[in-house]
Amino acid sequence: MKFKTRLATLLFTTTTAILAQEVAFEEYDLDNGLHVILHQDNAAPVVTTSVMYHVGAKDEDPSRTGFAHFFEHLLFEGTKNIERGEWFKIVSSNGGQNNANTTQDRTYYYEVFPSNKLDLGLWLESERLMHPVINQIGVDTQKEVVQEERRMRYDNSPYGRWQEQMGIHLFKKHPYKWQTIGSLEHLATASLEDFQNFNKTYYIPNNAVLVVAGDINITATKKMVKDYFGPIPKGATIERKHIEEDPITQTIKASYNDPNIQIPAVFAGYRTPKSTDRDAYILDMISTYLSDGKSSKLYKKLVDLEKKALQVFAFNISQEDYGTYIIGALPLGENTLPDLLTEIDEEILKIQNELISEKDYQKIQNKFENQFVNANSSISGIANSLARNYMLYDNTALINTEIEIYRSITREEIQAVAKKYLNKNQRVELEYLPGEQTGK
Structure with a gap:
């Protein structure tokens, strides 16, 4: 029996070693601080363009929680060159799909396109970074979206608030004590200027990493990345707070x-x-x-x-x-x-x-x-x-x-x-x- 177990383990490990081939990548920085990572895999005519921003719920003002998650929605509203409501139409009409998600540590946006649409994926993400339109109509629209999400996933969902309650008691000082959905009251009372300032602070090239992966040519992709993202100005250095919790010593x-x-x-x-x-x-x-x-x-x-x-x-x-x-x-x-x-x-x-x-x-x-x-x-x-x-x-x-x-x-x-x-x-x-x- 021991022999069979060891043999099975050996076979599994060998198979895994064959499947888990090394992922080759190249990384570098643009002059504006944007970090770029390129991975070439020409096995299928598909490409992913993604941008991760180093901003999550923990970076929010305690009186303005929910902003990072709110921006996950808000930055699909449109840009100077993409009319309001057109983002998803552009993606789907070109055979692509896209999404975004937020945690307490970061926010992530991505598109998956046929590889002949790589330039479109890069343009979309450069537009999100360089030319976002943050106006009152967009803010009001997304407030309603987030309110509905809160009701569906937290307030009206069975066991929907256990993690929120656990965070409140586990963390007394650190921002992990609130969830990414944040407070609807904070969002409701925030001014348009509050949202615009949040964008200026965190949605900057030197607070982001761009990944392009899939059926690409490295040399051609580097040129496109430079053309689309190079002109975006570098943002101010972000000052981050490091908050330490006292140890828990009793139940x-x-x-x-x-x-x-x-x-x-x-x-x-x-x-x-x-x-x-x-x-x-x-x-x-x-x-x-x-x-x-x-x-x-x-x-x-x-x-x-x-x-x-x-x-x-x-x-x-x-x-x-x-x-x-x-x-x-x-x-x-x-x-x-x-x-x-x-x-x-x-x-x-x-x-x-x-x-x-x-x-x-x-x-x-x-x-x-x-x-x-x-x-x-x-x-x-x-x-x-x-x-x-x-x-x-x-x-x-x-x-x-x-x-x-x-x-x-x-x-x-x-x-x-x-x-x-x-x-x-x-x-x-x-x-x-x-x-x-x-x-x-």
């Missing part, structure tokens, strides 16, 4: 009542190190061990065998300044939230007090090998990885080397990190309950 108990649910949930949240810290990678592996799939420890125990929970989950949210590690469950039948938390703690204690088995360790490694391959299996995925690794990790080459970090993690490190971070006196215990909104 923080909290509750929140959600009228959209009938089954309660319990969440345990731990404040963890920033995404570039080796311990953050180890916590990724711990979350996989505990709840990734039906064979994971928590699922097998609480859902499959003991039938005490409808659902269990554990995940590590890695971010630029701090991470958040979450474990939670929904009870089944007469089982209580404290009962579930006790069962979860038993599994954490096992990790803290003894090494996980070699078999479980190899299973985790196999899963991360598979995730590594899948993350870079498409041109748009590669573009995203290149931008993120440069901007948030200051190491673009991680697209090829990050898997080596996971491969190097030992069972002893998994035990040590569990002991270091996953303790009762270092967490928030959130009971998420049915009923009227009377959170405390």
